[in-house]
Amino acid sequence: MIPMPNLDVLGFLVLATFAVLCGLSVILQKHAVASALSLVGVMGSLAVLYLMLGAEFLAAVQMIVYAGAIMVLFVFVIMLLNSGSERPAKARYFAYLVGIPSLLAFLGVISFFILKELPNTSSVQFGAFTQGGPAPVGRLLFTQYLLPFEVTSLLVLIAIIGAMVLAKKEID
Amino acid sequence: MNSLFPTSADFIRFAPEIVLTVVGTLLMLLEPLTGDGKGEKPQLRWLAIAGLALAMAAAIFAYGDPGPAFNGMLLVDGFGTFFSVLVIGTGLLTVFCAQDYLIREKQENGEFYALLLFSIAGQCIMATANELIILFIGLEISSISSYILAGFLREDRRSNESALKYFLLGSFATGFLLYGVAWIYGLTGSTNLATIQATLAAGGVNPRLLALSAALMFVGFAFKVSAAPFQVWAPDVYQGAPSPVSAFLSAGPKAAAFAIFLRVFTTAFGSMADRWAPVFWGSALLTMIVGNFAALRQDNIKRMLAYSSIAHAGYVMVAVTSHSTVGTAAAMFYLASYAFVNVGAFAVVSYVAAKGEKHVGIGDFAGLAARQPLAALVMTIFFTSLIGVPLTAGFFGKFYIFKAALDAGMVWLTVLGLLNSAVAAYYYLRVIVVMYTHEPSVAVNELEPASSGLQFGWVAAAAATLALGIFPSALLEFASRAAILR
């Protein structure tokens, strides 16, 4: 007997389907701007999925950084390249022949393992985990994980230099 | 909560990274303040050298009081210190060997040195990381600065291609690694290697899912060390990147990647060694074969050295496969000897290649001995070490690795590895023969004498190669003590 899905599971299924469809749309759209808009859909549904898992802070960050800042950059790059419609690429049969089966095999192996090894995992339950807000995250980030936090600033610094170094050709 | 606050011991154990970060930031800030400089900034070069020397001193000083730091994020032990000092030393050598190239291309500036130091800081974090999150951040710091360094010649299409390929494939591999880390966290509830090790040793973790996560992490690490079948990026990246950067990439980041590879698979996954060893066995063999046989057919010396670097990663994989203290020590010794040799060899390549890296064919090395005897001599020392001729570091490196493999009962892998070394001798000897017996090529005739800094780099690398080849015991003893990972 198939158990009746509760509201949380139903919400998950709707969002997950939406995310996957948007993801497919990202790679199948011919026009780069349409791909970028589909990506916003992916990011947004991921944010709600995070929220359903109780990761409130992560959901907010997902919206601010990914759906906001990174999408802005994507659109800038699309305008910079001014690519317009994508030319139909030369059919690379090798890529299709090897890539699609390996992707399906990878997904198949992972789903097989998950279904076989973790058959009784409790499903999504919105509100079960409440330690994902900014306060619990901050408490951990600034005590237990303070070194990764500080070191992240170095990563950001490298990205700043990288942006300057690699984009400077056109500026000078 | 107070116990979580860092103490002075934490800061001392993290001192090398702090020094590198501070000096790197200074270099970055001084870059716009030192004006145009016409592509030549010796003051920043000396600051970078001073920073690296200070960081090395800090790393050695930190070893005086080994132990964990920052809530178990880092673990300063012999193994970590060995690799920290190794990558900092590689960086020092790279600075000396890069100066002629950078001045010639009018690219000597603060950004290059800042990125180099930041990259080394990331590699030091990798060397001492004892926790998967900080390990990942260290790897990203090292990788992202490497991507930028590979594309440092903005006007050069080869350099752009190299950076783009490296970045795309590298990010893809990082995704695999992160997915593996996420699984491990889900299975064991921890990202600390010691806790993971204890949880796995206690049993009760689903073995198939554990194998899946180990496999995902293997893919990420294998990419970073360019082990087959994840090596395809290496030839294009090393060929297109500026020669000094290729030198650094094939020595520093590779050694640090092997450090985390060894640490994760001998500590956290140590209890399941009998299950990952067969995969490593195949990967090691495939890496050696692909590297050596592809190198045979190369006419571009940078591409040849790239394939040779893949082959050498294969030898180190043999040591990792043996999963023993002897094997770890052999891998450490090999990586140390290989780092100096490779930086030196790429330094000679960048010298002969001349402006714009025009002369990178093996034929361009014809008659180098007649015109520039020092360059030819050090190149011969480096290549004999890469072959594994006695009296060079490479001989003992290979000797210890195959001894460790035999101790672990891997007779076939040893035999096939030795056959591979014999194949490899051909393409190294070919360059030596061309240098010594052929008439000088146009490229060689046009060569200006090398600067004293570059000559110092060559001689230092060659001296280290010979010193390790004649007196290997001191380093090997340290490595054997440090190789006991907990």
Place this chain on the structure above:
Amino acid sequence: MPESLAQQYFPLLVQILLAVLVAGGMVAAGLLIGKKVKNRVKEMPYECGMTPTGNARERFSVKFYLVGMLFILFDIEAVFLFPWAVVFRELKLFAWFEMVTFVVLILAGFFYIWKKGALDWTQTETSKAHKPPTALDLMLSDELEVAGRR
């Protein structure tokens, strides 16, 4: 005070639904009751009532990209400030030092891009190349040379 996460986020759901309804309703209403005129003028891109000149798809300067990139980086810095502000009272001075270390490193990057001229939009390529040196420029360069010789 809402008790569970579901109650806490219920208003958000209502707002999203309302937004979708209003936006979708407007488009639908336009389609249903709007007049459908199709001619060349109507199809033109709207440019303040003037006849459009040139292609709308113009290439953007790489500067936009650079600014977008830098925006993300400083955005990430800002993201870390949220949890920091929430726990600041608990951790007190310690948290302050942590954030100062973090921000100083990033501000160093800001200083670097500023001095490098990434934020300087007025200096175009032509003005840089063709601007004749002023008397002040010449005097300054002379002085610098003299100072260099000393």
